[in-house]
Amino acid sequence: MPTPSAADALGAALLASFRHSFQQYKTLADRALGQLSDAEWLHRPAPGSNSAAVIVQHMAGNLRSRFTDFLTTDGEKPTRQRDQEFEEPQSAAGIPALRQEWEAAWQVLFDLLNELQPADLLRTVTIRGEAHSVLEAVQRQVAHYASHVGQLVQLAKIIRGDDFQSLSIPRGQSQQFNQAMQDRK
Numbered sequence: 611m612p613t614p615s616a617a618d619a620l621g622a623a624l625l626a627s628f629r630h631s632f633q634q635y636k637t638l639a640d641r642a643l644g645q646l647s648d649a650e651w652l653h654r655p656a657p658g659s660n661s662a663a664v665i666v667q668h669m670a671g672n673l674r675s676r677f678t679d680f681l682t683t684d685g686e687k688p689t690r691q692r693d694q695e696f697e698e699p700q701s702a703a704g705i706p707a708l709r710q711e712w713e714a715a716w717q718v719l720f721d722l723l724n725e726l727q728p729a730d731l732l733r734t735v736t737i738r739g740e741a742h743s744v745l746e747a748v749q750r751q752v753a754h755y756a757s758h759v760g761q762l763v764q765l766a767k768i769i770r771g772d773d774f775q776s777l778s779i780p781r782g783q784s785q786q787f788n789q790a791m792q793d794r795k
Contacts, residue, residue: 629720631756648703653768663704665761681735684739731744
């Protein structure tokens, strides 16, 4: 059985890993969204699919609901209007306000992560009345947001086409990238 200091170190490492993962996903989403005009945020590639605006609305609503008063209230707040998150905005004029909501919602998560302590990871929280350890609840959201960020990246690729600026190693440039990494050593 780990000593308390080893358990604290493990908990701190997990919290740092979660912070890093969430920050990486937010950065990836921001870089993809940054390639789109406000009007393009409303593009739906097929009937029944979601626009970037809808995905952002949903993620912002989820972030606020899950992480506001995270340790003391259910993660599905009674004030959340989840179904409305999936309604298309009326026009591109609402996108700047949506960007502000996006930033504010992520800040709720990052503020919480800065407050959580290693011992909190084993506390119990609820989401829709179902008990989860903090560790489980946070990991659940890492996976959830990763899937939506992938959707945002794919939408940006579809919309921008050949003008899409790669967010990682561009096609056909793996060898050059690997060589540059070796040269840095």
